[in-house]
Amino acid sequence: MNIYHSLDSFQKLENGVVTSGTFDGVHLGHQKILSRLTEISQQSGGESVVLTFWPHPRTVVSEDSQALQLLSTVEEKIALFAKLGIQHLAIVPFTRAFSELTSEEFIQQILIDKIGTKKLVIGYDHRFGRNREGSFEFLQKNCSEYGFEVEEIPRADIEDMAISSSRIRKSLVTGHIQEANDLLGRPYNLSGTVVKGKQLGRTIGFPTANVHLHESYKLVPMNGVYIIYALHNGNRYQGMLNIGVRPTVDGTMRTIEAHLFDFDQEIYGEDIELELLHYLRPEQKFDGLDNLVKQIQVDKQHSLSYFS
């Protein structure tokens, strides 16, 4: 996959088969559009192009979204697009100036002059250009004059699956991890670096790798205890995860800590990825460490029976 971090380096194509959007999460609805894109580009002998934007348009065009938390980091999206067989990925810097292009300007300057679009594939509800004024109807009316075709992914196809990035975000912040995973078509993940904590975990028989996320804008699901897979150094381990403030040990900062089963390595400073599989229980304040340890032993039993 060719990756462009700006359109300046994009070499105009003969036969671009293009879709555009933010694709946060690259969920099953997005995957449907992307597989249609690949199919069409293969049938028509064209090249598939995904045009995406960074930072997320909502953080640029509205005031209240400084804290917008996202389902996928840029790196994760790149990996997902590559896995789906996309040939060209253009990550367009979404500036205020870019957001002010009218839909006509977007079509002429970006889709046609820069990319060489011959076919545009878009979801029924996709809007583009200043104030999101460009629509499928507009494109359909005008595309022949621009010299390209438009293919719509029908409303029913996307709505039947009732998928949206915001619905998945809501599932995650309310602890419905299974629902989020079903809509994503894979387990929700968190990636980061293992950092030092209070070094208390090892004294209670449950060392926990404290994970500092690679990106601060990555959405952290609801506090609580989860069953996970942990990916480290090419290996996958079963384990459990606590997200929270650790009220039992008077913690104040929100931490993400994973205990891996059948694992005994010092991994400070190393990368780890967690796949959240199942929500076990809310985080609680226990009366003393002994009671916390008893509960963590119960959590482990539940996790092991989940895996078996």
Ligand SMILES: Cc1cc2nc3c(=O)[nH]c(=O)nc-3n(C[C@H](O)[C@H](O)[C@H](O)COP(=O)(O)O)c2cc1C
């Ligand atoms: C599976 C699991 C469940 C946990 N549940 C709780 C909890 O309910 N309440 C709490 O205060 N801390 C909970 N913790 C966090 C422990 O307090 C924490 O792992 C311990 O303080 C060690 O911290 P350290 O890694 O900084 O040494 C849990 C940890 C794990 C691995």
Ligand SMILES: Nc1ncnc2c1ncn2[C@@H]1O[C@H](COP(=O)(O)OP(=O)(O)O)[C@@H](O)[C@H]1O
């Ligand atoms: N099974 C395991 N699960 C998680 N971390 C482990 C495990 N075995 C060894 N470790 C190591 O121990 C560290 C966690 O021990 P802990 O006493 O909780 O210290 P800290 O408070 O610094 O996280 C991890 O960062 C990792 O380097």
